[in-house]
Amino acid sequence: MTSQAVASATARNGGNRRIIVMMGAPGAGKGTQAERLAAELGLPHVSTGELFRAMLQSDSKLGRKVRGYVESGGLVPDDIVVAMVRDRLGEADAAEGVILDGFPRTLAQAEALDKMLHKAGASVSAVLYIEVPQHMLLARLSGRRICTKDDQHVYHVEAMPPKKEGICDVCGAELYQRADDSEATVLGRLDTQLPPMFEVIDYYAGHDVLFPVRGDQPPEAVTADLLHVVTARGAA
Ligand SMILES: [Zn+2]
Helix, strand or coil: CCHHHHHHHHHHHHHHCEEEEEEECCCCCHHHHHHHHHHHHCCCEEEHHHHHHHHHHCCCHHHHHHHHHHHCCCCCCHHHHHHHHHHHHCCHHHCCEEEEECCCCCHHHHHHHHHHHHHCCCCCCEEEEEECCHHHHHHHHHCEEEECCCCCCEEECCCECCCCCCECCCCCCEEECCHHHCHHHHHHHHHHHHHHHHHHHHHHHHCCCEEEEECCCCHHHHHHHHHHHHHHCCCC
């Protein structure tokens, strides 16, 4: 699509550009659902994880800045993340809308997103929050077990249990839990990540664009609920 075509597509869409934000705690299945929704709605799935990986390969000015922060082990500041997303939203395939996954992660990012969309005559169409009770997040995240002989043999105590508890189906070796997956580590991670997420959720609730969907059901049912919300919202 030429830049002229993008401009006219944006003008044609006006406020109907579908900007959908996916929210959910680690373990809620946000990435998978974003992927499915993108395919169903024919919109690009814009994940900040992927944007970061692309930036690390890129020799652009922004890419070099991002690399500097990542290599020094520092957090990438909000304004850099916002610039990265702004660039991505300006690309041709995003003219009709996007599914944002991993952004905004902070209140400052949410406000910056509103500002940049407002300038383009658009706004956030819907914020889809996949709600999963904390005890279930903990079970999902801490239930992973790995084979001591081959780390490609991965199980989950609830979702994908081995035939015999604690033993690999393939090689009969013992299974173990990575330190990263221990309950204490997972709880620590949730304690760090959830408060800023709830700030963003409260912000969107205040703007009447927040739509919670139950995440404690089979993935197909979650997808169906998400699609239902987007269609009812007229964003589809
Ligand atoms: Zn094994």
